[in-house]
Amino acid sequence: MNPAALSVYRSIAEIPAGFGPTVLSIGNFDGVHLGHRAILSNVVAEARAIGAKAVALIFDPHPEQFLRPGQAPRLLTPIDERIRLLADTGLDAVMVLPFDADLAGLSAREFVSGILVKGLSVRGLHEGENFRFGRRAEAGIAELKSFGAENGFAVHIHEPVRVRGLAGGLEVSSSAIRERLAAGDLTRARWMLGRPFTVLSTQARGRGIGTRLLVPTVNLAAYQGQLPAFGVYVTRMNIAGHSFEAVTNIGNRPTFGEASFAVESYILNFEPIDMDEQTPIEQEFLFRLRGEIEWPSPEALKAQIMKDVARAKRYFRLLGGS
Secondary structure (H helix, E strand, O other): OOOOHEEEOOHHHHHHOOOOOOOEEOOOOEEEEEEEEHHHHHHHHHHHHHHHHHEEEEEEEOOHHOOOEEEEEOOOOHHHHHHHHHOOOOOOOOEEEEOHHHHHHHHHHHHHHHHHHHHHOEEEEEEOOOOOOOHHOOEEEHHHHHHHHHOOOOOEEEOOOOOOOOOEEEEEEEEHHHHHOEEEEOOHHHHOOOOOEEEOOOOOOOOOOOOOOOOOOEEOOOOOOOOOOEEEEEEEEOOOOOEEEEEEEEEEHHOOOOOOOOOEEOOOOOOEEOOOOOOOEEEEEEEEEOOOOOOOOOHHHHHHHHHHHHHHHHHHHHHHHO
């Protein structure tokens, strides 16, 4: 689906008259991983079968960021990227509800009657087994089915999606993907996402680059989302219509004295390009080369970097330059 064709509403009041009926799924959809896509494919299929609109209802900020900011997870995808990924699932619309004190204070019944029934004219609802809703997560699947029977909408509960792995496979979830990334396990994270893990950012400020990138090194700006574990990775950077192969270090650069965190990439197939500190950078993490190491000298580090570059070039050769 063309993302431009996706309708995005940021309050119930924005929904046009006669928009419904709808078939929808409610969640954060962080990462828009294979589990999310499986549920949303059922949303779209049912909507098409009954002549309804297929809708995802998401929250901004993530409820944990509002309710428990000190414990909130680092997100896999910022809200704009989440909407772009949701557009690719065939949905007709995304409802982005601001998660604030008013929304958090709604009872389960108030949420269903005011938002799902009155606001969205729901006819079908698709959720995972652990879905909870309402003030202090007071209600679960049993209550949802009861509300559905009372208000005339069907409730469909879906088992978790599993991908390859031992003992029945890996259960796909946003939290499981975060755990794999925090361990530097790009392979399993990619299995669950269905695509390479990607960071969207800009270049760090204050490097004197101006309006041209004239050196083969790019530092990402401070990033609040989830990153892979400290270490060195083979990556692909998409900048201003150019696709660059790169070696990327995430860490504190311990060899050079005082620790200084950075996500620093050395571009292998470099060419100067026009860009500034607002130019979007899309960075795909493809393969982990090694963990971060404190080297005895800058010379030892330089020798290792040459080895990292050689391995990265070999990776891209084997990939066929795709």
